[in-house]
Amino acid sequence: MDSYDMSLAAAPDREPARQQYFMKRLREVVVKKSREYGRPLTACIKTFGCQMNAKDSEKLLGILLRAGFTASEDEASDFVLYNTCTVRDNANQRVYGRLGYLNRLKQKNPEMTIALCGCMMQEPSVVEKIKRSYRFVDLIFGTHNIFRLAELLFLCYEKKGMVVDIWDGTDQIVENLPASRKYPFKSGVNIMYGCNNFCSYCIVPYVRGRERSREPEDILAEIRALAEDGVVEVMLLGQNVNSYGKTLDVPMTFAELLRQVAEIQGLERIRFMTSHPKDLSDELIEVMGDCPKICRHLHLPLQSGSSRILKKMNRVYDKEQYLKLAAKIQKEIPDLSLTTDIIVGFPGETEEDFEETLDVVRRVRFDSAFTFIYSKRTGTPAAAMEDQVPDEVVKPRFDRLLKEVQQISSQVCGKDVGKTMTALVEGMDTHDPSLVTGRLSNNIMVHFPGDASDIGKLIPVMLTESKGFYYMGKKLP
Numbered sequence: 001m002d003s004y005d006m007s008l009a010a011a012p013d014r015e016p017a018r019q020q021y022f023m024k025r026l027r028e029v030v031v032k033k034s035r036e037y038g039r040p041l042t043a044c045i046k047t048f049g050c051q052m053n054a055k056d057s058e059k060l061l062g063i064l065l066r067a068g069f070t071a072s073e074d075e076a077s078d079f080v081l082y083n084t085c086t087v088r089d090n091a092n093q094r095v096y097g098r099l100g101y102l103n104r105l106k107q108k109n110p111e112m113t114i115a116l117c118g119c120m121m122q123e124p125s126v127v128e129k130i131k132r133s134y135r136f137v138d139l140i141f142g143t144h145n146i147f148r149l150a151e152l153l154f155l156c157y158e159k160k161g162m163v164v165d166i167w168d169g170t171d172q173i174v175e176n177l178p179a180s181r182k183y184p185f186k187s188g189v190n191i192m193y194g195c196n197n198f199c200s201y202c203i204v205p206y207v208r209g210r211e212r213s214r215e216p217e218d219i220l221a222e223i224r225a226l227a228e229d230g231v232v233e234v235m236l237l238g239q240n241v242n243s244y245g246k247t248l249d250v251p252m253t254f255a256e257l258l259r260q261v262a263e264i265q266g267l268e269r270i271r272f273m274t275s276h277p278k279d280l281s282d283e284l285i286e287v288m289g290d291c292p293k294i295c296r297h298l299h300l301p302l303q304s305g306s307s308r309i310l311k312k313m314n315r316v317y318d319k320e321q322y323l324k325l326a327a328k329i330q331k332e333i334p335d336l337s338l339t340t341d342i343i344v345g346f347p348g349e350t351e352e353d354f355e356e357t358l359d360v361v362r363r364v365r366f367d368s369a370f371t372f373i374y375s376k377r378t379g380t381p382a383a384a385m386e387d388q389v390p391d392e393v394v395k396p397r398f399d400r401l402l403k404e405v406q407q408i409s410s411q412v413c414g415k416d417v418g419k420t421m422t423a424l425v426e427g428m429d430t431h432d433p434s435l436v437t438g439r440l441s442n443n444i445m446v447h448f449p450g451d452a453s454d455i456g457k458l459i460p461v462m463l464t465e466s467k468g469f470y471y472m473g474k475k476l477p
């Protein structure tokens with residue numbers, strides 16, 4: 001038995017005890033190495049993709065700090081981890097591009113350890129490609145086993161050669177592992193994992209697995225602890241938060257969860273991402289109306305305005321239903337900011353279909369919209385559909401949509417000039433050191449004179465000028 005096998009034999013079977021054990025063992029390795037090098041061991045995590053991944057990275061960093069690493073933003077670190085995204089092909093291309101750069105860094109420092117995790121690693125073809133063409137990568141794991149980082153990295157240090165650990169899926173939710181928050185005053189909180197919707201273009205259900213809700217007690221306990229630790233704003237995270245709780249032993253609706261979260265002392269603001277239109281209940285609209293702690297922002301992805309395309313997308317609502325829902329929400333909560341995601345160039349999209357999308361954009365008047373060019377994802381039903389739309393047709397449509405969206409959003413965003421609203425200050429302005437940057441309840445940013453002591457505070461700000469997508473403002477005297 002070598003030392004790794006002995007460590008393995010002594011490890012507890014149950015989680016999180018097993019990972020706590022491996023964090024200690026990894027720490028011994030880290031301490032030994034930093035004595036050898038005569039300096040602390042650094043670790044750098046780069047995150048691609050959505051808030052889920054950002055949250056996962058905070059958990060991964062929490063484990064690394066517990067194991068004795070020093071956090072660094074610099075990729076010339078002793079341990080570099082890329083937490084990847086594969087929702088569109090350009091996310092993948094960015095990772096491959098940066099791997100070339102990491103290879104050059106590793107040639108200068110052969111002791112460097114390179115790891116890849118996240119959604120891209122759940123695709124077998126990606127892992128094959130890395131094994132074949134990126135031999136300098138030391139460790140690969142997926143989305144279902146991030147909680148095992150300490151164990152996997154310990155294995156990596158003890159045994160030579162690439163370590164690969166990808167799980168097809170899991171029903172396990174491991175609680176009570178460390179996390180290192182990026183912001184002291186706000187935090188994402190997972191309320192569910194995975195997705196069951198299988199929109200025909202989307203790879204997320206394949207790489208994130210089936211939908212699993214966390215127990216409400218675990219969510220509430222985490223948020224209470226965050227609030228005690230100074231967090232004033234939480235973002236509840238799930239691919240489709242509106243179906244929260246349906247699969248729990250004691251089912252609970254998302255609206256009910258929101259009510260309970262809103263009761264937590266010290267917590268001032270609640271956000272959530274993302275809402276699927278098909279599951280948005282009247283109860284949710286009611287709770288949002290009743291409860292001032294719930295932010296005046298709803299992200300409600302449209303994807304397409306054409307009922308024909310929505311059907312092919314498997315979105316389970318049509319144009320009329322979406323318009324009705326948006327109108328109802330805007331009527332019930334007039335100060336709410338409504339934002340969306342739109343895909344251009346889904347297979348079979350005609351000029352008429354695209355016009356339907358523009359029509360919805362003009363009628364709803366979104367505060368802002370993320371627009372995407374359809375990206376073919378291997379293994380999804382849409383990838384096998386005939387009549388994929390050629391680039392030269394998609395690009396002009398994309399530009400037309402973007403122009404429309406931007407024009408409307410600058411008009412909509414300007415409407416609150418002269419009003420006073422509360423901003424949560426997130427940091428110093430990156431261009432002007434005399435200004436700070438804050439986020440309004442409706443998710444729009446405001447820049448105003450202030451200093452570092454304002455960061456993390458909720459401050460009433462008079463909105464003096466609209467700059468299209470954000471405001472300039474001043475503190476009240």
Ligand code: SAH
Pocket residue numbers: 087088201202203204238239240274275276301303341342343372373374375376377
């Ligand atoms: N669960 C969320 C979305 C997660 S992915 C929801 O259903 O709303 C974020 C956005 O990426 C999606 O809303 C969609 O607009 C876009 N997207 C997903 N797959 C895509 C693809 N194959 N090509 C282009 N955009 C895509």
Ligand code: SF4
Pocket residue numbers: 195196197198199202203204205239240276
């Ligand atoms: Fe993808 Fe649809 Fe699930 Fe959103 S709801 S993650 S778009 S499959």
Ligand code: F3S
Pocket residue numbers: 048049050051052053084085086087119120204207208
């Ligand atoms: Fe990307 Fe995975 Fe999020 S594919 S968008 S990081 S769930």
